[in-house]
Amino acid sequence: MDPQAGDTPFLQFTHVKKTYDHKTLVVKDFNLDVARGEFITLLGPSGSGKTTCLMMLAGFEDVTSGEILINGRSVTSIAPYQRNIGMVFQQYALFPHMTLRENLAYPLKIRKKPKDEIRAKVDEYLALVELQPFGNRYPAQLSGGQRQRVALARALIFSPDIVLMDEPLGALDKKLREQMQFEIKRLHEQLGFTVIYVTHDQTEALTMSDRIAVFNHGVVQQCAAPHVLYERPANLFVADFIGESNKLGGVIEAVGEDTVTVRLADGEQVSSLKVDCSEVGQATTVSIRPEKLTFTDHLGSAGNQVKARFVTRHYVGEYIRYHFETPTGTELVVKNMNDSSAPQFSARQEVSLAWLPHDSQALDGAPAPAPV
Secondary structure, eight states: OOOOTTSOOSEEEEEEEEESSSSSEEEEEEEEEEOTTOEEEEEOSTTSSHHHHHHHHHTSSOOSEEEEEETTEEOTTSOGGGSOEEEEETTOOOOTTSOHHHHHHHHHHHTTOOHHHHHHHHHHHHHHTTOGGGTTSOGGGSOHHHHHHHHHHHHHTTOOSEEEEESTTTTSOHHHHHHHHHHHHHHHHHHOOEEEEEESOHHHHHHHOSEEEEEETTEEEEEEOHHHHHHSOSSHHHHHHSSOOEEEEEEEEEEOSSEEEEEETTSOEEEEEESSOOOTTOEEEEEEOGGGOBSOOTTGGGSEEEEEEEEEEEEOSSEEEEEEEOTTOOEEEEEEESSTTOOOOOTTOEEEEEEOGGGEEEEESOOOOOOO
């Protein structure tokens, strides 16, 4: 759903910057084009600038420089209530003294919609979020998941151009959080509204998004579809932040068209996809996802191999996590399905770990030291 060349994007951030003290930029030259109906997630650690971008779009924070356009119209200088944007917050923001029906009716009443239309819309959206029997209850009489569904329905009921969601599932437990992820996606697919979603939860972003913009220190490191971010990270930060990654430090010895040959710290030579480093002698980190590593040597000459000693294994239900250590002390993790192929190892047993070159990326920079 990435806007096509020549199409006018529905939402545009153009060279948007934000500073609070006129010295430090918390958002540095943010550019993003969003198609109508697209689900975009702004993902990053705390303080990375993602929520600030959301607040500037909502109109709750001023833009220091740059421009934000919705449907071709600049909204940079107009009031929040004139932007036709719905918002869903982590803490629901429901009116405690109003019933569910009254909470849903409120956005329509302040827009002076006819009573018959309000009644019909409230019935429609109570049914949409499967809360018809609870219309006369107050928020305090509902579970957390039910309150979040009311908050979502209230954000959608007046047909906003864009719905903004700021960590909307952060107050829910794991099971309920997963249920609400699918609920939000169901409504998004059914109604086709445009979403800008903020979270620091990688799994949530990967599960729900059409595209994800990964923030760090006010800069978007990569903006791409979830599978691209996971399989082909643009740099070491993205590889480390999205999912789990094994990191082997080394130096580039040879450069091919799409691959590089890397001499690892323990002297082993491996081949990897070339990403953001391409000079002989350059320090690099070879990044491999735990599920891409295998115990066997059936890959033959087509695969890379390193020696490592078994440390421990953790049972996680559907899969088993194996922890190994290379001769230079680097930890490697292998995820193996919990089935008849799951092997047993003795303490400190030496094992050959293998992977295919196209299942790893050579990224600029040495891996960060392991925490003590």
